[in-house]
Amino acid sequence: MTGSRTDDALVLGAVAYDAKVVTIWDGFQRWFAERGFAFDYVLYSNYERQVAAHFDGAFDVAWNSPLAWLQAERVATARGCKARAIAMRDTDQDLTSVIVTKSGGPIRELQDLRGKTLGVGAGDSPQATMIPLQHLAEQGLVAERDFAVRRFDVLVGKHGDHVGGERDAARALMAGEVDAACMIDGNHLVFLNEGTLSRDGTRVLTQTGAYDHCNFTVLDGLPRGDDAAAKIASFTEFLLAMRYDDPAVRPLLDLEGLKQWRPGRTSGYRLLADACDRFGWLDPFLRQMGAA
């Protein structure tokens, strides 16, 4: 890391939520190098440390979770600079989450959740905790007031990137330990196919609105340097030019779970922003960053 700031490489910050992260970014590093673009990366164990380091100028671009994006955006606003989402995966756009319950059980409609227990993912998981709780709150069902919440905290600090919390919540539903469980739409299909959830014994109680997931975040003016903007522009161009029919890059796209990089957009973070505003989830981090 220290060395990388002394050369002209564009440096990416990413969170090591899984060992495959090294394979992915090492692979992209080789792909960029073959095209004459100097690229390096630095890994963090949690998003909060990554966002803080981004503001310290430790790297150029952050591969941020949706919650980390909001954290960066709010801190940037407080400090008078601007955060931008330059690119994201096609699979980061228009996700939904579902709340699943047992068929034929006491929960027939949403309001039946009152007095019951909802299994959610990690406390900082936008998809398996925050957005579903916001969705319920919009229907008049407020967590810990109208129903109990049981968290399945796998790898906190990684913002739910690890699927384990969602799977544990689904298992708890099947075991009768919770009355309903939250998960991404795609994971619902995975859990049915792998048998974690029973096909005939469960049903979707409700589905959230569509939201977006990760993005590459840059902070205008950080890090300082004459060529920073040019490097970021080149990086974005290279990303958007990656094609799934290129055998050199396809295995990396498969590992990272996308078919195509798309220009970043921030319209898909409204639900999460509303959730954070309602429940105050961003406040401790913003206070820590002097941005509250």
Place this chain on the structure above:
Amino acid sequence: MADGAALDLDDLGLDRGAALLLRYALADLQVGAALTVHGSAPALDVHLRAFARAEGHGFEPVAAATQLRAPRAASGAPHIATLRRGEASAARWVGAERAGAADAEGTVAHPPQTWGLAARGAAVEAGGPTFAFQLAWREQLWTEQAGELYRQAASAQWDPETAIPWRAERSHPDVVEHALVQVLTYLIENETAALVVPARFCAQVHPHFREVMQVLAIQAADEARHIEVFTRRALLSGLPLGLSTTGGQTSLKTLVDETDFALASFLLSVLGEGSFVHLLGFLHVHAPDACTAEIMRLAAQDEARHVAFGMAHLGRHAAEDPTLLARLQQAIEHRHDALRHTAGLNAEVFDALVLLAAGAMTPRAVAAGHAAVAALVEQMDAGRRNRLRRLGFTADRAAELSALHTRNFM
């Protein structure tokens, strides 16, 4: 329904295989074209969204109110969503390459290592892993006869349990049984070398040359069976196994250590196993019991195929590579030099062969046995000279090289 294509999933969900129907329907469409999806499975809209996102297709939901109004499919299922075909599903096969053609005429001279384990004739996705099969040049190993030799070998496999008369009468004297056990002990270690060598090269052959790989595999299986039946016969009388000599093992080690496929195949199959065909024929004729006679007959049949494969691919190789004969000659000379100071065939094995042919410990019988073994050695030499000439050596050079062959026979 704008573009016309429609799919009725009825009550089939994505958790029960609907992805297959979706993929086929989408594959028929142009990139960007729409597919109207009808269905009544639970959570189909949730799963269609996830499916489309993961596979790189567009997804347009249909509002519940619209679903009620829209025309239903033949099954009565409502219009749940519209998918738009993306580019990714076909992109995977851009740059895919046919790995030759499936039939025996479909080999290429030097298949790329990226074809890897793919069936010959398969379409191989670009960007796959690079293997390191060392035998990847057709000239090194190919023969048009490989497929036929494999088929012959497969149909000639025999079951030791039923093919051998294990309970056949044994009335020969103990001294002959001792001699037989010594010969079998020698055969077992020779056949072990004949298993190890093709087994190692089998794993080095580029799978593009699948017939060669199959021949080497079944050759190794043949030897495994020979080791089994020789051992089982040796143990029938309850005697301990015989001697394994330093000279014998040193000779065989030169085969095991040979890393060049052509040279190893030449020394093992053309010279060694070729000589063994005569030896097994000798043992079939002079076997003291029907069980041993049948073992030797069946093993000799297998060995003859191994010789045929060696002759076929080396003959082709020699025709394409004018330097091959010189290298083969060098290999014999090198091996002879390496074994110059070893004992060659041990006296115990030689005496055992004589005794088997003699059948008794009388001077007259031993004289006959000794003459039979001398005739065997001459037969082996004649066979080697014949095969060397067929590979392209002159008669004089063939005689000279045959004489340098290991005294251990294999």
